[in-house]
Amino acid sequence: xxxxILGGRxxxxxxxxxxxxxxxxxxxxxxxxxxxxxxxxxxYKIIPFALSNLFALGVSWTELVAGVMLILGIxxxxxxxxxxxxxxxxxxxxxxxxVRGMTVDCGCFGAEGGSSTSWVLIVRNxxxxxxxxxxxxxxxxxxxxxxxxxSPDARxxx
Amino acid sequence: xxxxxxxxxGGLGVMVVATLLGVVVNGVRPNGVALIQSGAPVAxxxxxxxxxxxxxxxxxxxxxxxxxxxxxxxxxxxEGSAIILDARDAAEYAQGHIPGxxxxxxxxxxxxxxxxxxxxxxxxxxxxxxxxxxCDFSDQLATELKIIGYRDVSVFSGGWDQWTxxxxxxxxxxxx
Numbered sequence: 001x002x003x004x005i006l007g008g009r010x011x012x013x014x015x016x017x018x019x020x021x022x023x024x025x026x027x028x029x030x031x032x033x034x035x036x037x038x039x040x041x042x043x044y045k046i047i048p049f050a051l052s053n054l055f056a057l058g059v060s061w062t063e064l065v066a067g068v069m070l071i072l073g074i075x076x077x078x079x080x081x082x083x084x085x086x087x088x089x090x091x092x093x094x095x096x097x098x099v100r101g102m103t104v105d106c107g108c109f110g111a112e113g114g115s116s117t118s119w120v121l122i123v124r125n126x127x128x129x130x131x132x133x134x135x136x137x138x139x140x141x142x143x144x145x146x147x148x149x150x151s152p153d154a155r156x157x158x
Numbered sequence: 159x160x161x162x163x164x165x166x167x168g169g170l171g172v173m174v175v176a177t178l179l180g181v182v183v184n185g186v187r188p189n190g191v192a193l194i195q196s197g198a199p200v201a202x203x204x205x206x207x208x209x210x211x212x213x214x215x216x217x218x219x220x221x222x223x224x225x226x227x228x229x230x231x232x233x234x235x236x237e238g239s240a241i242i243l244d245a246r247d248a249a250e251y252a253q254g255h256i257p258g259x260x261x262x263x264x265x266x267x268x269x270x271x272x273x274x275x276x277x278x279x280x281x282x283x284x285x286x287x288x289x290x291x292x293c294d295f296s297d298q299l300a301t302e303l304k305i306i307g308y309r310d311v312s313v314f315s316g317g318w319d320q321w322t323x324x325x326x327x328x329x330x331x332x333x334x
Contacts, residue, residue, distance in 0.1 A: 031180075033189075033268060034184060034189075034190065034191045035189070035191050035268070036267075036268035038191055038195070039267060039268065039302055040265070042199065042298070042301065042302075043264075043265060043298055045199075049195060049197075049198060049199050050194050050195050050196075051194070051195070052195050053191040053192055053193060053194070053195050054177075054181075054193050054194070056191070057177060057180040057181060057184055057191070057193075058173065058176070058177035058180065060180065061176040061177055061179055061180030061183075062172065062173045062176040062177065064176070065172065065175070065176035065179065066169075066172055066173075066176065069172070075168065075172070077165040077168070078165055078168030078169050078171065078172055079169070079172055080165065080169070081165040081166045081167070081168050081169025081170075081172070082168075082169035082170070082172035082173050082176070083169070084166065084169060085166065085169050085170065085173065086173075102294075104265065105265030105266070116265075133162075136162055136165040136166075137161075137162060148168075
């Protein structure tokens with residue numbers, strides 16, 4: 001019963017549009033202002049200094065590309081996989097700065113958003129991660145431009 | 159579970175392709191960043207193991223590289239020979255700051271580019287401070303200033319606490 005609700009294709013489409021839209025929005029400022037986002041990355045003091053710019057490019061462009069893929073339905077479940085990996089990285093990074101007692105600019109929506117790291121962000125990211133999981137697990141290629149390989153159900157019954 | 163794993167591996171592939179795309183676009187655009195950031199972060203803040211150590215560190219610590227002492231700070235202040243930047247947030251700055259200091263909150267530097275450009279010449283002697291010895295906002299601001307191209311940046315590591323404890327002049331809402 002629960003699986004039928006969580007696995008519904010309309011819920012899946014809504015999650016795709018919501019997560020995809022949110023990540024495209026989050027990426028926008030960072031892609032336009034890579035130097036600003038690299039600054040936020042250095043603020044976390046986790047990534048080696050020399051690699052901070054490259055890491056910032058990788059995160060912001062993954063957000064943009066995976067977000068667009070989710071909205072249009074291009075390799076949808078793999079795009080959700082990329083979003084899930086990002087979210088796990090964000091959760092780990094924010095936890096690390098909180099445990100160390102630091103407060104840094106989260107950089108979540110680029111320089112404009114201006115929120116600081118907090119436990120609320122971790123809860124939010126866990127909720128988003130669950131959404132990405134539902135897309136990975138249940139997306140069947142409904143309303144998609146190019147959904148990629150067969151549906152997960154078909155693969156499970158192999 | 160097997161299919162979830164394959165979607166995650168596919169997700170890694172998406173990340174690699176997107177990153178390569180970002181690197182290519184970054185290479186051709188005018189405001190691209192260096193792929194490998196040169197230099198090293200400024201690190202003057204002290205992170206003592208306990209709070210008790212922190213009080214001791216105030217009087218006994220050796221100055222880290224790139225840091226200046228209270229007396230050096232006072233001398234620069236009296237001469238007016240340095241531009242002083244306050245790396246704390248706007249609310250703390252409004253409460254009180256070293257007279258003449260310009261507020262550049264450490265986590266909002268991109269929004270303060272205009273102020274930096276108009277009020278702080280690249281070749282100026284710049285001193286940055288934040289709350290206290292253990293606060294690293296000033297290190298972060300100094301690091302970013304050096305990346306932007308400021309040549310002479312140092313950190314007054316004792317910060318606001320040391321300045322006010324010494325009874326030196328302040329400016330702002332707090333009257334001391």
